[in-house]
């Protein structure tokens with residue numbers, strides 16, 4: 118989708134590339150991350166209003182350094198190179214870059230040395246965030262230095278005539294307090310974007326595009342009760358009505374009341390919902406299994422089997438809808454690729470049997486998680502679903518440590534319900550990435566009334582995170598901790614002790630298995 122004026126961001130592998138995209142979209146300007154070597158001709162055909170070259174971990178001196186197509190500077194479009202993007206600009210346009218022997222990393226104060234629309238209205242000195250080794254020492258022809266520091270005399274450069282800019286620092290991070298303004302100047306004053314990209318427009322345009330693509334065919338969509346699949350289902354339903362068929366597999370490993378809520382909510386929407394009650398099948402196959410990877414594999418395979426059986430009943434269906442999000446798409450574009458080791462195998466509807474050949478339809482593949490939530494609100498999906506925290510596909514099975522039995526799942530669901538109820542009372546609930554209970558395979562001694570108890574331990578896990586890749590434990594107020602602990606121990610039969618997990622990721626992961 119590329120409905121309006123938009124910005125192309127060429128990705129050289131910086132950890133901040135996604136953040137640049139976020140900052141641009143926050144201005145209601147559409148943007149996309151593209152491969153670092155996207156040909157100038159492709160860019161010309163897609164007509165962006167401007168191009169941003171991201172930072173990256175490489176040095177332009179490395180033999181295999183990712184370089185952009187030099188012709189992209191001849192398209193007559195504004196270009197902003199950030200950090201590595203600036204060094205590459207200088208190198209490709211005839212300037213000189215000096216290899217750095219040490220990295221300059223952290224806050225710096227730059228002095229403006231020239232006038233340029235990029236900095237209009239900003240003070241003569243700016244706090245910025247630097248992270249670089251190499252630096253530009255000779256400007257390419259046509260450029261002027263517009264800011265510098267003692268150790269980095271060319272910290273920003275501009276060829277105002279050709280609308281080409283370079284910044285040695287990172288305007289996209291919060292540690293560059295006026296950075297958002299610099300990006301705004303680029304997007305609005307230099308690229309002349311209008312800032313008219315809105316969710317209501319996204320709904321209109323994507324439903325039109327879905328109708329055009331699907332025609333009179335039918336679509337099947339796996340509904341998990343999570344945010345992404347719920348939003349995809351409602352969006353597709355709006356576009357296609359009865360041509361959409363949803364399958365919900367109740368694996369018996371969901372949160373308390375979740376299966377009923379999913380059934381009720383989506384039936385109320387008038388969706389063609391097929392529920393497969395497969396609790397016994399899943400629990401039967403998990404009997405006696407304690408190894409986390411084994412659990413995940415069993416659940417993944419069983420899910421596909423049940424889903425496929427339901428899908429076959431629907432007859433001839435051409436498309437399968439998936440809630441792929443933008444970060445999944447970006448990972449495969451980066452010159453560095455995605456993570457190379459499997460820490461935990463995730464399951465989704467990949468690997469369907471060969472008789473079920475679907476074309477994929479991924480209507481939110483250009484959106485970030487919080488944009489999907491905004492889309493959900495725009496579509497009128499209840500807050501209880503739109504604000505739901507991420508929940509792993511294998512569900513409670515990776516939170517009941519050790520063997521998964523119906524009884525232990527029920528204990529965990531009850532403990533987890535108390536966690537949810539108390540956490541929801543916090544004013545900053547929406548800033549918390551996940552909060553949940555884990556049932557440990559450990560029993561401890563307690564005292565209840567006059568009697569000795571010997572029961573389970575529940576752990577509380579509450580984390581802050583931007584994307585689930587790294588996380589820190591949330592400093593939950595003591596009163597909330599106390600209420601959660603009291604309520605679980607007093608109200609949930611089978612738990613006599615509650616502990617709080619204070620591990621960050623890495624080295625710990627968010628889920629315990």
Ligand code: XMP
Nearest residue numbers: 462463464507508509510511585626627628
């Ligand atoms: P970890 O435990 O790897 O989790 O730190 C990172 C994020 O991913 C979620 N998670 C999963 N999501 N299927 C999913 O859809 C899975 O198998 C799965 N395992 C973990 C986890 O809840 C956290 O948000």
